Amino acid sequence: MMKLDRAGLLMVVLALCAMAAVVLGSAHIERQEKAHSQQADGLVLSRSLAALNPERLNATQGRNPLLNSLLSAQPEGNLAYILWVNPEGQVLASATRPGVTPPPSALAQEPAQWFSSQRRQAESSDGEWLEFQAPVLRQDALAGFVRLGYAPPSLRWSSLLSASRLALALPIALLLVVLIGLTRRDAKPLMQMQTALQAWASRLDLKGLPAATGWRGAAIFAQHFQNCLQVCEQHFKTLESRSLETLAMHRLLAYKKNRAEAAIHLFPDGVIVLDGEGLPALANAKIEPLLGVKPSSIYGHAPHEWCEQPDVLAFIQSQRLSHSRPHIRPARIEVDVTGDATRSLEMAGTPLVAPNDPSQVYGTLITVRDTTRQRMAVAAGAEFVANVSHELKTPLNSLKAYSELLLDSGGDDEALRIESVNVIAAEVDRMSSLINNLLNISKLETGAISLTTARVNVHDLLHSSFEAQRQSALGQGLGFTIDAPLNLGQASLDKDLLRIALNNLLSNAIKYNRPGGEVLLSAVEVDEATLEIHVRDTGVGMSAEHLPHIFDKHYRIVGDSSRSGHGLGLYLARQIVELHHGTLSVQSQPGVGTEFIIRLRKIPALYTEGAAA
Known part of the structure; x- marks a missing residue:
């Protein structure tokens, strides 16, 4: 603390010196300002008096009211005397301060020096006067001179200790107090740090830090502090090396995690990985359409917070690891989930074990398959x-x-x-x-x-299929009509496959017709490259709800068992038509009948053969 007291004393001395410098400097500046002000006032006043009529400057009964008024109007200690003298220096009129004796005249003889200012030595003291002279003219002739004497400004204790200068020095004194207080306050952490460094140095097998006494103690403290910094630097290098190892390990783990996530996202099934606490740690995007939850919304949340399907929740809960159940067995179940439509899900749970220690389980892999x-x-x-x-x-x-x-x-x-x-x-x-x-x-x-295309006469193909089906339906009381123009031309088709499609459509028209009904086969060229084949009956027809599914495999309409089929004919017909890059559509009304429309691209055989050649 002695060091701190010496520093405080030094700061006090410096502050006092600064205060003295401020006071003296301000006083000197004020003195210079007063001197400049006297110079200006003296010149103005002397010229003003010189411009008056000499009669107004003469004394009346030994007094001149004008000069006395001017002297009284000036501040005390500023203007000391005013003299009106003739060219020989004899005083004609005067006004002086009490106790002031003007110096004898020293008038200038040359006109160029009549307007002058000069310092004159006072007769009764060691002081001096700043005297201004100005000529007074009467009809362009010299009538006399006006002499003005000013007391030069000086430094006095009263002016040095004025209120303005004390107010200027007061902030410096307050700043001194604040600085001393801050210095003492900042010194406390330094001493506390020194104590902490001593304790820390003992733990690091360093020599104890001695108490800092005087300036020598501060130097020793700085030396041992530097030693501590060197030890810290070595320690930080060790930590940095370990940090690099940790960073490399973290990057390796991140790489393995990304690789695992990439593999999980490639799974064709939905995947959820539960960690050792039974909480989801990884999941792929396929669980969203299966379970209705986004993968990012389930991470770190218990299953009951995001799973709304009771059977699914029960299975996931059964596969969670916990402290009371550190091991689980593989399991597989099938559950039905509700939503926009009822779906069947197959869920399987497999424990994730360490490669080198099968007894150590890290989590559970749950797969979900629709x-x-x-x-x-x-x-x-x-x-x-x-x-x-x-x-x-x-x-x-x-x-x-x-x-x-x-x-x-x-x-x-x-x-x-x-x-x-x-x-x-x-x-x-x-x-x-x-x-x-x-x-x-x-x-x-x-x-x-595969298609085996050849030049096929469309008219002959339609008549051949139609006649075969008509012969098979003789005796059923049905009417058969074909409208296939001779000018349909030839096209590149697989004759056998297309005959199968036509036979299936015609056999359906016969099977699902009513007694005395009609079966009509017609064909028309829509344009030069498109051909339409229509198979129409006047049978029982179909309602609109069956039309979107009529070409599905195994689809059958529940009705008269005597007319039931095996659900393959229309499916096969559409597949054959699509192999020819065509379309097969249906129009039907219950009780009116059904019409199937085959739309094919009519590619001329000669053109196809020429392109192949």
Whole structure:
């Protein structure tokens, strides 16, 4: 603290010196300003008096009121005397301050020096006067001189200790007090830091820091502080090295995490990774359409906060790790979730174990797969097998019944024999059509079938298919009409495949027609490159709700069982038409009938062959 007291004393001395310099400097400036003011006032007043009529300057009964008034109007201690003298220096009139004795005249003889200012030594003291002289003229002749004497400004204790100068020095004194207080306040942390450095140095096996006494103590404190900084620098280098290792490890972990996220996002199924606390840590974008939640909204949140499906929530809860359940077993379930439409989900949970220690589980991998289409396909397949079995069983039963009937009758009844043969032939054709449709669909779906195009006469193809179907429907009481102009020309088509599509459409028109109904096959050229084929019946028709699904595989309309099909004919027809880059559409009204429209690009055979060559 002695050091601080000496510093404080030095600051006091410096502040006092600064205060003295301020006071003296301001007094000196004030003195100079007064001197300049006296110089200006003296010149103005002397010239003003010199411009008066000499008669007004003469004394009356030894006094001149004008000069006395001018002297009284000047501040005390400023103007000391005013003299009106003749050219020989004899005083004609005067006005002086009490105790002031003007110096003897020293008039200038040359006109160029009549206006002058000079310092004159006072007779009764060691002081001096600043005297101004100005000539007074009467009719262009010198009548005398006006002499004005001013006491030069000087420094006095009263002026030095004036209120203005004390007010100027007061802020310096206050600043001194503030600086001393701040110095003492700032010194406390320094001493506390010194104590802390001593304790810290002892822990780092450094020599203890001695108490700072005087200026030597401050130097020792600075030296040991520098030693501490060097130790800190070495420590920081060690920390920096460890920080680089940590940063490299962090980047490696980030790379592995990004790689894991990239792999997870490539999964075809929805994926959720639960950490050791059972909270979602990773998820791919495929869970949003499956569970209705965004991956970013589930991270770090318990399943009950974001999962609204009870069965899904129950399964996820069963796969969460916790302190009470550090191990789980793989599990798999199927659940139905509700929303815009009911869907079937397959969920599987697999524990994530350490590669080198299978007993250590880090979390759980939950996969979510939409099995709605799969279950629908399985159901449709089962239904299809049942329908095909029924379709095959019915003709087989007919074949068996009529064959037994022929065996029992011995073939003697001609009418029975003809009927049996016709029924057997019809049922064989029915089974053959079903089997052919199945084979053709299998080839289409596996890509084993391809178009074999050739020059086909469209008119002949339509008439051939139409006649075959008409012959098969004789005796059903239906009317058959074909409108296919001879000038339809030729086109590049796969004749066999397109015949299958036409046969399926015509057989549907026959099967779903009403007694006495009509079957119409027509064709028309829309333009030079487009051909339309219409297959229309006047049968039972279809409601609008069935039209979007009528070409789906295995789709059947529930109705008269005697007219039920296997749901493959229209599906196969559309596939064949689309192989020809055409379209197959339908128009239907219940009780009015149905019309199928095949729209094909009519590519002339000669043009196609020429392009191929």
